[in-house]
Amino acid sequence: MIKVIIAGAAGRMGQRIAHMVNIHPQLTIAAAFEAEGNPAIGRDVGELALGQKNGVLIEPGLESVIDKGDVIIDFTFHAATMGFARIAAKKNVAMVIGTTGLTEENLAELAELAKNFPCVQAPNMSVCVNVLFKLVKKTAAILGDDFDIEIVEAHHNKKKDAPSGTALKLGELAAEGVNRKLAEVGVFERNGIIGERKAGEIGISTIRAADIVGEHTVYFAGPGERIELTHRAHSRDHFAKGATTAAAWLVGRPNGIYTMFDVLGLQDL
Numbered sequence: 001m002i003k004v005i006i007a008g009a010a011g012r013m014g015q016r017i018a019h020m021v022n023i024h025p026q027l028t029i030a031a032a033f034e035a036e037g038n039p040a041i042g043r044d045v046g047e048l049a050l051g052q053k054n055g056v057l058i059e060p061g062l063e064s065v066i067d068k069g070d071v072i073i074d075f076t077f078h079a080a081t082m083g084f085a086r087i088a089a090k091k092n093v094a095m096v097i098g099t100t101g102l103t104e105e106n107l108a109e110l111a112e113l114a115k116n117f118p119c120v121q122a123p124n125m126s127v128c129v130n131v132l133f134k135l136v137k138k139t140a141a142i143l144g145d146d147f148d149i150e151i152v153e154a155h156h157n158k159k160k161d162a163p164s165g166t167a168l169k170l171g172e173l174a175a176e177g178v179n180r181k182l183a184e185v186g187v188f189e190r191n192g193i194i195g196e197r198k199a200g201e202i203g204i205s206t207i208r209a210a211d212i213v214g215e216h217t218v219y220f221a222g223p224g225e226r227i228e229l230t231h232r233a234h235s236r237d238h239f240a241k242g243a244t245t246a247a248a249w250l251v252g253r254p255n256g257i258y259t260m261f262d263v264l265g266l267q268d269l
């Protein structure tokens with residue numbers, strides 16, 4: 001069995017990861033940890049997330065558990081994630097990173113660190129969202145410059161980063177489809193007398209409300225008609241399922257950064 005270390009085990013995703021690891025035929029929960037001072041430290045992760053004790057207690061910090069596992073699954077917070085990646089690189093332990101909000105600098109450092117460990121990093125581990133990524137780039141390329149591209153994302157009111165990592169990825173792929181760069185054409189805020197929409201810009205808008213799990217719509221609006229490509233998450237389980245699929249796929253691979261396109265075999269589509 002592949003031994004999994006769950007980062008942020010008391011979090012919304014951490015608990016669903018525990019469930020998905022528990023039912024995966026190749027994976028077992030070897031350890032779980034939380035941030036220093038988290039009230040869940042010392043609790044049995046099975047009791048917290050699976051409805052019955054499994055004997056794995058939530059420990060404080062990665063250092064105390066790193067030697068117990070083959071792969072870390074991380075859905076925490078970007079600054080914490082980078083600390084874990086540095087430790088994983090030193091110990092050559094595989095890591096699946098679902099945490100969003102990683103900066104350009106974080107991603108550059110991660111690419112360097114991943115020379116020393118295998119790592120899957122993706123802003124969205126859902127199969128359907130990864131299919132949406134492919135559709136958006138192709139649709140943008142087919143429709144071209146005559147169509148205005150706008151992205152709207154909606155999430156729960158506890159989410160800390162905006163726009164979502166998925167919306168940013170959708171924006172990057174849509175921009176690539178029309179040979180542009182999101183960093184040059186992305187518009188993240190509109191307020192006041194801002195003038196007419198500039199040709200080629202890609203707008204990204206954010207909604208934060210109640211318990212919305214995660215919704216993304218990409219508009220391709222042309223003269224007299226439009227296409228809307230939408231993904232709606234009904235629960236967090238498909239993100240967690242994607243993360244466990246990635247963990248089982250990753251262990252034993254050469255060092256380096258992989259995406260869910262690699263895991264799902266979508267790279268060449």
Ligand SMILES: NC(=O)C1=CN([C@@H]2O[C@H](COP(=O)(O)OP(=O)(O)OC[C@H]3O[C@@H](n4cnc5c(N)ncnc54)[C@H](O)[C@@H]3O)[C@@H](O)[C@H]2O)C=CC1
Pocket residue numbers: 007008009010011012013014033034035036038061075076077078080097098099100101122123124125126161165239
């Ligand atoms: N890639 C994907 O498919 C998905 C990514 N996410 C991302 O996952 C991240 C977590 O989301 P949620 O579970 O909703 O957040 P959450 O706030 O419920 O859980 C995060 C957990 O990480 C823990 N944590 C923070 N710093 C830590 C540290 N230094 N050491 C150990 N634990 C630490 C927190 O105490 C908390 O329990 C976010 O960045 C979110 O955007 C969420 C869903 C899907």
Ligand SMILES: O=C(O)C1=N[C@H](C(=O)O)C[C@H](O)C1
Pocket residue numbers: 100123124155159163164165166167213214215
């Ligand atoms: O924080 C969340 O909940 C989610 N975050 C990811 C993101 O930022 O794209 C993925 C998913 O939509 C849920």
